[in-house]
Amino acid sequence: MPVLARVIEAAGISTVTVTAMPDLAERLGVPRIVGVEFPFGHTLGHAGEREEQMKVIRDALRVLRDASEPNTVEHLPYEWPDFERWKRVWHPSEAAPIIALLIEQRRRARGRNSS
Amino acid sequence: MAIDSYKWLPGSFANYYKTLPLEKAESIPWTPLAKPIEECCFSLVATAGLYVKGKEPSFDLDGERKNPFWGDPTYRTISRDVKQEEIGVAHFHINTADLETDLNIALPVHRFLELEAAGEIGSLAPTSYSVMGYQGNPPNTNEWENRYGPEMAARMKEEGVDAVLLTPV
Numbered sequence: 121m122p123v124l125a126r127v128i129e130a131a132g133i134s135t136v137t138v139t140a141m142p143d144l145a146e147r148l149g150v151p152r153i154v155g156v157e158f159p160f161g162h163t164l165g166h167a168g169e170r171e172e173q174m175k176v177i178r179d180a181l182r183v184l185r186d187a188s189e190p191n192t193v194e195h196l197p198y199e200w201p202d203f204e205r206w207k208r209v210w211h212p213s214e215a216a217p218i219i220a221l222l223i224e225q226r227r228r229a230r231g232r233n234s235s
Numbered sequence: 236m237a238i239d240s241y242k243w244l245p246g247s248f249a250n251y252y253k254t255l256p257l258e259k260a261e262s263i264p265w266t267p268l269a270k271p272i273e274e275c276c277f278s279l280v281a282t283a284g285l286y287v288k289g290k291e292p293s294f295d296l297d298g299e300r301k302n303p304f305w306g307d308p309t310y311r312t313i314s315r316d317v318k319q320e321e322i323g324v325a326h327f328h329i330n331t332a333d334l335e336t337d338l339n340i341a342l343p344v345h346r347f348l349e350l351e352a353a354g355e356i357g358s359l360a361p362t363s364y365s366v367m368g369y370q371g372n373p374p375n376t377n378e379w380e381n382r383y384g385p386e387m388a389a390r391m392k393e394e395g396v397d398a399v400l401l402t403p404v
Contacts, residue, residue: 121282121368121403122260123376127384128280128399130264133391137401143240144252145403149260157238161283161329163402164346167337173346180400181272181356190263195238207243209330216327217303218372 122148136184138163138176142193152187154180155195159210162200172198268398270357275397278360279313280387282368283334283341283404284326286311294325294367306369308378310387313363317344328369329404341404360394368403 142155
């Protein structure tokens, strides 16, 4: 995603990126970054929570308006309740192919080491 | 306050990303906002794997299943008059249930129409965009950089877009 922000910005269009991983965005280099401590797949808030989504969007528009240099970062203070449940809920019901493969590789490596 | 970028990841993944050596872009482009927000035309880009059922194909998840080290680099267009029930979601790496009930948590088309109606932005452009965020392991963003990104940007320019909200998921 940092690549797309840079390509669009370089084409003469101002961009603002809202992300749950602002540290990665900052390390890779993105014009304007807004960090939210929301679970993956829920960048702008809970489904059906219009006011929550609007708050994040309006903050992003403010950063878009006020930022004066590349790699500007602002972290938003909003909290996502029920961490213990949501740290599980955001995951897909079935592991992504690459995750399943890496887990299987790790299991086999452990098997070899213990035999 | 500083938020924790790795809060939601299992411990081993969190440590991996925290210590992953990343190469920062040599130069970060900068386009100052050309006009007040209230006059800007906006487009939106999300990495959520959204597509409009029956209008454009889904993302190539079969290809990713065959080669887990690869992710579909193409993009889909989402029109400003899209309805929630037309939205499909193709993404192996997140729980997509909430996106299937409210695309606005990643691609806030309906929120931006409300901002347009309220005069808080100039307009939402005819077209917004969706990609599927997983670009392989290790990630290969060459197609985004050299082909699909410039294609999206060119269409945005044609539609008079001044500013873009990007939302990786």
